Amino acid sequence: MDRSIVLALHPHREAARRAALTVATMLQREGITPVMLAGEHAALISYTGPIDTHIHVVPDDYMSGTHGDSELVMVLGGDGTMLRAARHFHASQVPIMGINLGHIGFLAESERKDLKTAVHRAANREYTVEARMAVDITVSHGDEVIHQDWALNEVTLEKNRETAMIEVVVGVDARPVSSFGCDGVILATPTGSTAYAFSAGGPIVWPEVEALLMVPISAHALFAKPLVVSPSSRLGVEYLDRRPAVRASLWCDGTHTFDVPPGSRLEAVRSAAPVHFARLNLGPFTDRLVAKFQLPVAGWRGPQDAA
Structure with missing residues (x-):
């Protein structure tokens, strides 16, 4: 069966546009079809012009129900982009993976500098799925x-x-x-x-x-x-x-x-249907909290290893 991964992005931000083209190219090399909603794709090429990378364009209501066949949604942006993707795709129950291109990016699973690693692990299905309440x-x-x-x-x-x-x-x-x-x-x-x-x-x-x-x-x-x-x-x-x-x-x-x-x-x-996040990092939430909010922890004398 052909594999496909949806790319969701904020097409009006240059960093997201560059990341989308990079990810689409990498997915193609892995034998995976990159998919993009028609509205986001049109906005993307309005900035970039015609692109060499083949992206499969689908209607804007794609996977708004349970009929979608893509295995993952990769979100390129900040928390706002992540929330918009969750709103659009949650009914499909397809896992969502966030790549933070914004500021705090609390919902994202990976940062901009780790983009290639995240794509490689997504292509090899090296992630776990976590259900979040809605x-x-x-x-x-x-x-x-x-x-x-x-x-x-x-x-x-x-x-x-x-x-x-x-x-x-x-x-x-x-x-x-x-x-x-x-x-x-x-x-x-x-x-x-x-x-x-x-x-x-x-x-x-x-x-x-x-x-x-x-x-x-x-x-x-x-x-x-x-x-x-x-x-x-x-x-x-x-x-x-x-x-x-x-x-x-x-x-x-x-x-x-x-x-x-x-x-x-x-x-x-x-909600009867949770949102599924694709997780790359299984470290404790405490570490994520400290890192994202840059909390001061100097002076802690407790155990250094996560429980």
Whole structure:
């Protein structure tokens, strides 16, 4: 059977374009067909002009379901590119491997300097597959479901720019916990605990810990602390309609997806289908955390070997 690997990239960044052409050439030498979505390929050649490397171009909805036949998605870019690829390809359950060309690149598995090694190991299937939790989101108004969505890192209900504050009631498993005014509420996975939730004061949760997080943003309340709950729990945020002119927005993994009217209820639950990451490095998450955030660890006198 012919083998193929999808290349996903930020085509408007020169580093990603150069990396894509390098990877495509290397895959061809390994007897593997490089595949690219039509929109990204068109943007790529709009910068580079015609290219010698043969890339198999597929429709933009390729592998948005379970019909795709590529064995791996290689993402060339930063965390934003990784999140866009996860959103597009997660339903296919094909593993995703990130090559960091951005800044922190917390979701990436390899850095720019290790690009050739990563391609070689991908071609030889020298990686393990790790499942990461995602969340399904439902927005309802009264008895009507008005929007459904999905996120790998987090879903956020946030005030619009012209709004001073929104008022919410938050709850867990159909039971109320607290009400307050705030700039928004983040509902996150362990993968998202190092992203927006972390910036808002939430805890860092190790990837192997199965949990859901609720983190208020700039809440005006005595009790508005981050919550860590069971992965089987249902997180709820009710957006009160005391000021009908006020508007809020739903953001999924940093992308605005829906304008939420007052009086709506947002619920987030663990997605039935996880996102699969292709892992090259099996070192402890602690080391990744220290390296990516450049944390000071001088003075540590404990064991040097990973448990």
